[in-house]
Amino acid sequence: MAKAVRTFVGIDLGSTTTKAVVLDENGDVLGRGITNSRSNYDLAAEVARTEAFVSARFSLLRAGVERAAGTAALARLLRAFRLEQRLVQWARLRQWIEATAPRAAPAALQPALAATLETLFGRLVAEEEEHFLEPEAPERSDFFRDAAGSAYARLAQEIADPRGVTHDLLVGLYDHSIISVENEPLDLGFPNHIRAALARCGDAPGMAEAAEAAANADLEVAGSVGTGYGRARLPFPKEQIRSEILCHGLGAHAMFPATRTVLDIGGQDTKAIQVDGDGLVTSFQMNDRCAAGCGRYLGYIADEMNMGLHELGPLALQSRTPVRINSTCTVFAGAELRERLSLGERREDILAGLHRAVILRAMSLIARSGGIENEFTFTGGVARNPAAVLALRNLVDENYGERRLNISADSIYTGALGAALFAWRAAA
């Protein structure tokens, strides 16, 4: 057995997603994991941590597999591994549904229901296998609940019988069972599934050895720190809990060391943070009592327009004459949106105005926290919205002059990274 590798874990338990980051002894990122938050906070943290260690072990085997079989083989191995995890989840979901079925439908319908479930799960598993074989498969949600929910609902619609096993019955069984699947510990870790994944990939010479070494690597957790909205309920001692503000400041500093100002626009709160040259927070301002200026504002607008949240930004970018939104409150902005649409104003122009309104609220938090003197980092879900980024760039230019604006593709892990760094620093 190889010598133990000391690792440090940070967990960010957010209101919508839970993130985990694993660092190695040098404080470098070894793995990242994410899952949807759920009512069982301990389990959400455990799932994110497991995912982060899966990602860490894939980091360990990367060089070996790439050397033995090439980059494509590594991607294929990862897809095979995901498939094995999904098959465990589907099998468990099926068990829960079959256990619920006798109470959900009359006895006369049971044979037809059993046959329908057999067909349904047969096709769902077949779809998973096809997805694995298709390297160019379209992106889908990483979260079992979301990806499984849409696949299940689609197939249920197709094979339901309005006079027998109805769509309502099938979807009702799913809704009832998915909560059980989500709130029980499933073994989705690396050592249990990597061998099956290897078998699916064929045995390129050297690959098995690399995988075996990664599976056997002794990753010892030398320290953990928790943060986020639900941090008070994490099963950690108090000295291993840090505020979101501290973790976001340190995480942003680690990603972009010259950062002095951090703006985080999450689903339910917005923070403007000033940090020093070591990533320590010197001042901050936060809004968590009002949806205006948070990601939820744009979510509400997307609902009002019957659009997907990710469609808003690209449409707003098409605007040439943005309107000026007068309402602050999210609900009032929704009413203003409807009024403007009924007056015939263009959707893209109204949306551009709404994006500017969200960023304007953030600008006032930034100003109150001390402004932007130097390099500036934007994190949180809204940082993925191109129209919000554009509005921020313009407003920062207008108010502070030209400043370097950093946005990382991994910005969702900023808080978890900061937490992991606190754990690492404590041990150093």
Place this chain on the structure above:
Amino acid sequence: MTVTAGIDAGSSAVKAVVLEKDGETFSVRSHVVARIRKRDVGRVVRETFDAACESAGVADLHYVATTGEGEETPFATGHFFGMTTHARGALYLEPRARAVLDLGALHARAMAVDPSGRVLNSKMTSQCASGSGQFLENIARYLGVSLSEVGGLSLSAGRGENVSSICAVLAETDVINMVSRGVPTAEILRGIHESMAGRLARLLQTLAVSGLVFVTGGLAADDGLVGALERTLASGAAPGAAPVPVRHPLSAFAGAIGAAIWGEYRYRKLGQEGYSWTSSATA
């Protein structure tokens, strides 16, 4: 005999009435309400108006008055400011009222009125939908309760969960947290009502009103909210001195009724003759 219509276009519903004046007495011939629900407001206004005319059995009107957001209605004779129509409608439904509290979907508005229906002073809630009708509707949806059940559930609770003022949109998380802590739905609703009532009582206190406060708007039908408001107003005043909220089955139509009454007044003052609107002319 004069026949007029009043249309009150709010932000969540359109209310229409047909009024008849015989001698000095007005009577309500019909009243119709329709939710807008993301539809085109102009179309909902037209449908609601047509339904009110049909239900009243009238084809010709001396005046068609709009109020609220109905200013652009092409077939209307004239438009009246929301404050004056609510005051006038409230006094028609309750002549002893000395204040009017209009509880709409987005705003709450308090007015002190004199016996002739003139607005002496008024105050409106600020730029936040917390505590509004839309707010309560969101809460009911998060709790999986229909709006008509809200009042009864709230009244059935022995106590109210303490709710600080919360954002109408982020309330979803607050409500989920309360549910996950095991707080019964009825106690959450009673707590929400008490928090809304506190806000409304402060609004009324800034106008220093006393006597009967007539409640108008869609929320007037919420027994839980009006009950909480009555308790809150009584707790802050000497016995007998507290303002008392009162309402009428037609409370939600106060704006439309007021508009129709003002329409009759303008029709008379302008000395117009004949009908402003006939169904045969526009059919």
